[in-house]
Amino acid sequence: MTAAISGVLLLVVVGGLIAIGVKAWRSRGEQEDHGGLDLIPYLLLALAMGVAGFSLARLARASLSPDRFAGRPTGEIAAALAGLVVAAPVAYFLWRRQVQRRKTYPHNPGWPIYLGVVELVFLTAFFVSVDQLADALTSTAITPEWPNLLVYGGIVAFHWWAESRERPNGEAGELPRLVGSGVSGIAMTVGAIGTLNWLFSEAYDSLGTTITVPDPAMPLALTVAAAPIWARRWLPAWPDESNLFRNLYLSSVTATSLVVAVGATVTMIAVLLSYLLGQAGPAFDHFRIYPHALAFAIVGGALWTHHRRRLGPGRTGALRGYQYAMAAAGLGTLIGAAVALVNLVFSQRLAGSNTGEGLIALGCSVIAAGWVWLWFWRKAQAAKRDEEIRAWQRRVYLIGMTVVTGLTAAGALIAALVVVFRVVLGEGDGIATSLRLPLTLTITAGLAAWHLFSQIREDGEGLELVEVRPFTVTLICSHPGNIATLFPSEARTRVLYRSDSSGVVDDEMATAIVAEVGTSSSLVWVDDSGFRIAPARES
Amino acid sequence: MEEDRKLPGWLLPVAGVFMVIGLVALGLARGPAELDPSTPEGTVQLYIQAVVDGDFDNAASYWADDGCIPSSAIPTAGTPDVSASLVAVDGNDIESSVTVRLTENSQDPLGGLYEYEEWFTLIRNNESWKIRQPSWPYWDVVCEESA
Numbered sequence: 001m002t003a004a005i006s007g008v009l010l011l012v013v014v015g016g017l018i019a020i021g022v023k024a025w026r027s028r029g030e031q032e033d034h035g036g037l038d039l040i041p042y043l044l045l046a047l048a049m050g051v052a053g054f055s056l057a058r059l060a061r062a063s064l065s066p067d068r069f070a071g072r073p074t075g076e077i078a079a080a081l082a083g084l085v086v087a088a089p090v091a092y093f094l095w096r097r098q099v100q101r102r103k104t105y106p107h108n109p110g111w112p113i114y115l116g117v118v119e120l121v122f123l124t125a126f127f128v129s130v131d132q133l134a135d136a137l138t139s140t141a142i143t144p145e146w147p148n149l150l151v152y153g154g155i156v157a158f159h160w161w162a163e164s165r166e167r168p169n170g171e172a173g174e175l176p177r178l179v180g181s182g183v184s185g186i187a188m189t190v191g192a193i194g195t196l197n198w199l200f201s202e203a204y205d206s207l208g209t210t211i212t213v214p215d216p217a218m219p220l221a222l223t224v225a226a227a228p229i230w231a232r233r234w235l236p237a238w239p240d241e242s243n244l245f246r247n248l249y250l251s252s253v254t255a256t257s258l259v260v261a262v263g264a265t266v267t268m269i270a271v272l273l274s275y276l277l278g279q280a281g282p283a284f285d286h287f288r289i290y291p292h293a294l295a296f297a298i299v300g301g302a303l304w305t306h307h308r309r310r311l312g313p314g315r316t317g318a319l320r321g322y323q324y325a326m327a328a329a330g331l332g333t334l335i336g337a338a339v340a341l342v343n344l345v346f347s348q349r350l351a352g353s354n355t356g357e358g359l360i361a362l363g364c365s366v367i368a369a370g371w372v373w374l375w376f377w378r379k380a381q382a383a384k385r386d387e388e389i390r391a392w393q394r395r396v397y398l399i400g401m402t403v404v405t406g407l408t409a410a411g412a413l414i415a416a417l418v419v420v421f422r423v424v425l426g427e428g429d430g431i432a433t434s435l436r437l438p439l440t441l442t443i444t445a446g447l448a449a450w451h452l453f454s455q456i457r458e459d460g461e462g463l464e465l466v467e468v469r470p471f472t473v474t475l476i477c478s479h480p481g482n483i484a485t486l487f488p489s490e491a492r493t494r495v496l497y498r499s500d501s502s503g504v505v506d507d508e509m510a511t512a513i514v515a516e517v518g519t520s521s522s523l524v525w526v527d528d529s530g531f532r533i534a535p536a537r538e539s
Numbered sequence: 540m541e542e543d544r545k546l547p548g549w550l551l552p553v554a555g556v557f558m559v560i561g562l563v564a565l566g567l568a569r570g571p572a573e574l575d576p577s578t579p580e581g582t583v584q585l586y587i588q589a590v591v592d593g594d595f596d597n598a599a600s601y602w603a604d605d606g607c608i609p610s611s612a613i614p615t616a617g618t619p620d621v622s623a624s625l626v627a628v629d630g631n632d633i634e635s636s637v638t639v640r641l642t643e644n645s646q647d648p649l650g651g652l653y654e655y656e657e658w659f660t661l662i663r664n665n666e667s668w669k670i671r672q673p674s675w676p677y678w679d680v681v682c683e684e685s686a
Binding site: 056059060062063064065069070071072073074075076077079081084088092096139 | 548551552555559562563565566567569571572574580583584587588591620621622623624625627642643644652
């Protein structure tokens with residue numbers, strides 16, 4: 001079952017990567033002149049490489065594992081050979097074919113998509129092998145399956161080498177590095193959290209408590225293996241131009257790390273508060289969550305600090321994505337925690353009073369989620385309106401969350417009406433108890449949906465008001481950077497290149513120029529002292 | 540593109556073919572590990588080897604007397620065609636647990652391989668170990684707990 005779910009998830013991720021790549025490529029409108037997408041050969045190549053890679057790992061395992069103690073591994077060797085005999089020639093033939101194709105069509109997006117898929121599959125398999133090897137070396141398990149590590153690591157290294165020889169380019173060109181950064185980042189995060197958890201648990205245990213101290217081998221091995229790979233894939237400089245995939249990656253990683261850090265901090269605050277308010281048992285038992293929560297808070301905070309700085313100066317697409325993702329996380333948590341809190345407050349206790357800790361935890365969650373949502377929503381509202389209401393990140397947030405909260409409210413209303421109609425028809429009792437959850441959910445989710453829908457309507461009216469005529473911006477500079485992507489779609493940007501290098505438009509300057517130009521035709525002069533803008537005749 | 544000329548196109552596949560041939564030769568030539576028969580894993584090794592060789596009376600000699608014991612020394616499905624590797628050994632001086640990964644070859648050419656793990660519980664019997672309640676391969680079990 002787990003394998004089936006993993007397979008489906010992998011298919012979804014790989015399919016998503018391919019779909020995004022295809023969309024990015026098609027949006028360029030160049031596929032007719034550049035040899036098409038070439039995706040089918042690359043998909044076949046990825047499939048053949050996968051079968052050959054896993055067959056080779058199986059063969060190496062069967063031949064090199066040190067602990068075979070009965071029978072000959074003929075079955076495994078036969079199966080691995082069969083896979084290799086079919087897949088390896090196909091992979092070799094397609095590899096050579098695509099090398100030639102790339103010489104003719106160097107901007108084809110199939111190459112970076114292929115590299116991304118291979119990195120996703122084999123780097124993940126590599127970290128799983130690291131985990132298994134560390135477990136085998138330090139526990140009662142005996143089989144150190146190091147052949148897996150060699151084969152998967154070798155395949156990843158081979159593709160890095162191929163990537164260094166032929167750098168992928170175009171909008172999807174950064175995919176392999178981003179996939180590598182993501183996979184190794186997750187492994188490093190899991191390892192770092194596990195390592196810190198072990199350290200803090202040891203410290204907590206030394207205070208005389210009886211806490212279960214986790215085994216440090218696997219998290220330490222993951223950290224040691226993943227950190228250099230993450231540093232190699234993520235830390236080197238990225239191109240100056242804005243990139244859709246990098247923005248998505250940065251937004252999601254920054255938002256996720258902040259959610260982890262805030263969630264862990266709120267948990268610690270709730271535990272402390274419930275202790276101070278006398279809602280807890282013995283202190284040593286009560287605070288046993290602290291080693292885990294502290295590890296999550298520190299790692300989440302460190303990741304957030306690192307990635308937040310890279311969202312770029314000015315209101316970039318990555319910053320927008322991050323802020324709306326946080327607003328969505330805050331609003332969703334606010335609804336869930338508020339509903340749980342109301343239900344806990346009014347639940348009937350049969351005996352005793354052990355809900356104090358839960359009430360405090362849910363109260364803290366409501367306050368934190370509400371604060372997060374308000375903080376990020378206000379930041380989005382404070383941005384320049386005519387630019388903001390055009391941003392696709394805002395539309396995704398508003399429309400997506402309206403659909404989610406609206407459907408939730410509708411479903412909860414149906415559940416509430418079922419209870420009401422059953423009582424009307426003379427069946428069922430305890431209507432107050434049965435109605436509590438669906439009614440609370442209907443009201444909270446409904447209010448959220450109403451708020452979001454109102455914003456969509458206001459944005460629609462705003463769009464009509466700020467409907468602008470086409471205008472032309474003539475930029476005299478040494479390098480325009482990504483300024484053309486920041487202007488509204490009505491702008492026609494012309495660049496007159498200066499011969500010197502003192503007029504480069506960086507991200508910060510680009511944002512300032514776009515803000516100052518507004519929607520008027522303008523001439524923009526950029527030199528080492530900054531920029532100057534003069535109105536131009538409407539085209 | 541100059542680097543293309545430095546590495547001939549045939550080099551990688553030829554190296555790959557040699558590597559595969561080497562691995563196959565190594566896998567077929569290597570004998571099983573030599574484990575101490577007085578250890579739990581060594582006992583399980585002797586037991587599985589006896590079952591694979593069809594020496595069922597010898598295999599039955601590794602059974603402990605207590606617990607559920609098979610009614611016949613001959614497995615219901617005959618001699619299994621498997622290879623086995625050791626996964627883990629756990630326990631103490633009195634009782635031990637040995638985890639083994641078994642790879643069973645299907646008689647059907649398209650049937651593939653079945654890989655699964657089996658757990659053997661062993662109890663100390665003087666200077667040797669005995670397998671308690673053998674669950675592999677599949678036996679008709681008489682569940683009579685001895686006193």
